[in-house]
Amino acid sequence: MTTGVKIESEGQLRGGAPCSASKGAALSPVTVVLAAHAATLRTRRGQTVALMSDSLETAFIVRAGVLTLQVTMPGTSRQVVAMLFAGDVLRSSYVPPCAEGALVAASTSEVLRMRWGALAELAAGDPAIAGYFEDAVAHQVARQAIHAATLGQFDCEQRVATFLIELALCTGVSSQDGGMVFDMPFSRKDVADYLGLNPDTLSRVMSRLRIAGLIGRSERNRAVVRDFRALAALSPAARSLIAIHGDCQAEPPVRKGL
Amino acid sequence: MTTGVKIESEGQLRGGAPCSASKGAALSPVTVVLAAHAATLRTRRGQTVALMSDSLETAFIVRAGVLTLQVTMPGTSRQVVAMLFAGDVLRSSYVPPCAEGALVAASTSEVLRMRWGALAELAAGDPAIAGYFEDAVAHQVARQAIHAATLGQFDCEQRVATFLIELALCTGVSSQDGGMVFDMPFSRKDVADYLGLNPDTLSRVMSRLRIAGLIGRSERNRAVVRDFRALAALSPAARSLIAIHGDCQAEPPVRKGL
DNA sequence: CATCCAACTTGATCGATGTCAAGGCGCGAT
DNA sequence: ATCGCGCCTTGACATCGATCAAGTTGGATG
Numbered sequence: 153m154t155t156g157v158k159i160e161s162e163g164q165l166r167g168g169a170p171c172s173a174s175k176g177a178a179l180s181p182v183t184v185v186l187a188a189h190a191a192t193l194r195t196r197r198g199q200t201v202a203l204m205s206d207s208l209e210t211a212f213i214v215r216a217g218v219l220t221l222q223v224t225m226p227g228t229s230r231q232v233v234a235m236l237f238a239g240d241v242l243r244s245s246y247v248p249p250c251a252e253g254a255l256v257a258a259s260t261s262e263v264l265r266m267r268w269g270a271l272a273e274l275a276a277g278d279p280a281i282a283g284y285f286e287d288a289v290a291h292q293v294a295r296q297a298i299h300a301a302t303l304g305q306f307d308c309e310q311r312v313a314t315f316l317i318e319l320a321l322c323t324g325v326s327s328q329d330g331g332m333v334f335d336m337p338f339s340r341k342d343v344a345d346y347l348g349l350n351p352d353t354l355s356r357v358m359s360r361l362r363i364a365g366l367i368g369r370s371e372r373n374r375a376v377v378r379d380f381r382a383l384a385a386l387s388p389a390a391r392s393l394i395a396i397h398g399d400c401q402a403e404p405p406v407r408k409g410l
Numbered sequence: 411m412t413t414g415v416k417i418e419s420e421g422q423l424r425g426g427a428p429c430s431a432s433k434g435a436a437l438s439p440v441t442v443v444l445a446a447h448a449a450t451l452r453t454r455r456g457q458t459v460a461l462m463s464d465s466l467e468t469a470f471i472v473r474a475g476v477l478t479l480q481v482t483m484p485g486t487s488r489q490v491v492a493m494l495f496a497g498d499v500l501r502s503s504y505v506p507p508c509a510e511g512a513l514v515a516a517s518t519s520e521v522l523r524m525r526w527g528a529l530a531e532l533a534a535g536d537p538a539i540a541g542y543f544e545d546a547v548a549h550q551v552a553r554q555a556i557h558a559a560t561l562g563q564f565d566c567e568q569r570v571a572t573f574l575i576e577l578a579l580c581t582g583v584s585s586q587d588g589g590m591v592f593d594m595p596f597s598r599k600d601v602a603d604y605l606g607l608n609p610d611t612l613s614r615v616m617s618r619l620r621i622a623g624l625i626g627r628s629e630r631n632r633a634v635v636r637d638f639r640a641l642a643a644l645s646p647a648a649r650s651l652i653a654i655h656g657d658c659q660a661e662p663p664v665r666k667g668l
Numbered sequence: 669c670a671t672c673c674a675a676c677t678t679g680a681t682c683g684a685t686g687t688c689a690a691g692g693c694g695c696g697a698t
Numbered sequence: 699a700t701c702g703c704g705c706c707t708t709g710a711c712a713t714c715g716a717t718c719a720a721g722t723t724g725g726a727t728g
Contacts, residue, residue, distance in 0.1 A: 225559050233554075234558075293501075294506040297511075348563065353716070356677080359677070388486045389506075392509045630694075
C-alpha cells in the first residue's frame, strides 16, 4: 500500500511491450470505444477484483498489467487457471459454479468492467467489437490448451521453463545477448499454483536453472532470463508460445512452418 | 469400419440425454438455423475431423455424440484438452499454433462445419446466434477451468472420479438405485491422456473403485456407476460439474441473475 | 542501526505414481 | 472352433516430486 506506483499514463505501466490478444493491440481502437461504456478499474498488486457486481454477469477487458484467474475447489488448494495480460477478456461465467473463483491483480493494472449484457449489445451493433472479443477469447482458449498440456504432460522442469517463457514473451524486454528481463509479479506460491507444483519443488528447479546459467539471480520482483534459447529448448511448448505471444513483441511474425 | 452403427435419426445417437452448452438444447432452434449454412459431418468412433479446410479458419458445432480435442507438443505424449458434447463449439484457432491438434470422434457423432467467417457473419446478423455461440464458449471455458484444476491439484483417484462424473452427467442415464449407466467411448489411453495419468495407474484406480463397489464391471464400451453419491464425494469438482452439466438433464435452466 | 517477519532455499526422507514385464481376456479373422 | 492380436490388468520395482524441518535472505519497521 505504501509503495504503490501511481498510474501516470495508459499503456506503459509495465516495462515490457504489452502483450495483446492476437491481433488486437493493447490499446486498439476497439478497447478505446469500449472504455466509453465501461468502468475503468485501477488495481494494485494483490488486489482482488469482484467477479460479479449486483449478481449480474460481468465482462472484463484487461488494458494493462497482469492478473490471475484463480479457482479453488472445495478441499483442494487453489489453481491459477490463467494469467491475463493486456487485451485479454473475461466473463464471470468463465468461472465454474460452486467453486471459489477470484480475479487477482498480480501487478498494478488497469481493467475495464461492464455488464455482459451491455457488451453483448455493443458487439451486436459493431462487428469490430464482436470480432475483437471472439478473437481474444480464441487466443485465450488456445493458451488454455497449452496450459492443459503443461499440467498434464510436462515434468516440473518443463513446466517452469514454459512459465518463464510465457512471462518473458508477454512482459519482457530482450537484452542484446539473447537474454530477457521482466518483472516477476508472482510469488513463489502463485507460480506453483499455476504450474501444479509444490513451492519447494519450484524453488529447487529455479535454483537448478540458475546454476545452469539459464536464468540470473534477480532482485525482488524481477527476473532475468540469461539464455532464452536454452530455456526454450527445455519447454515442449516453446514454439507454440512464441507463435502465440511473439507477435506482440517488436519482431515481425516469422511463423514459418505453421 | 465393419461394425459401424448406421445413423438413423438425429439427436438420439447415444443412450443418454444430450448434454448441451448451457441453455441451448442440443437441437436448439439456433443449431437448426446454422445447419442450413453448414456442412453436416457424420463420423464414426476414432475418425479424425480435419480442423482446417483450405487453410481457412473453420467453426464446428457438435450436434450429437462425443469428440475429443487433442493437442500434442513436440516430444511429449498427447494431451486430451477437452471432451466435446452436443452443443459445444470449436474454432480451429482454439488449437495452439506449432502444436499438433486433432479433433477425434470418440463415438458416432454429428458435427456441423462452416467457415468461421460465415458463422461470424451470421452471428452479426442474428443476436440469438451470437448469444448461443458466446454462451457455449463460456460454458466450455468454465469446464476448462475445472479441467485445469483437476490436472493441477487432484490426485489420481480424484481425477478419475471427476472424469467418471463428468461423463455420467453428460451421457449417462440414471438407474433407480442411485447408479448411472453410460457408454464409454474412450480407450484406457484416451482417459489417461485426458487426466494426465499413466494408463496403468488409471487401471489400478478403476480396479480400486470397482472393488469398493463404486463402479461396476461392465461390458466392452460401457460403464456403470453403482454409487454416484460416493463417487461424487471423491471428487472436489463434483458440485461444480453437477451445476454445470446437471441442467442439461431434466431440470429447466434456472440460471438466476444473468 | 537493530530487530522482526515473511518469503524463500535447501537437505533428508517418504510416498504416490510412472515404468516394465508377465499374464489374462475378449474380439475378429481364418 | 481355434488362433492370434490388441487391449487391459496386475505385480515388482524405480523415480520424481511432495512433505517436513531447519536455516537464510531481504525488506519493512521502529
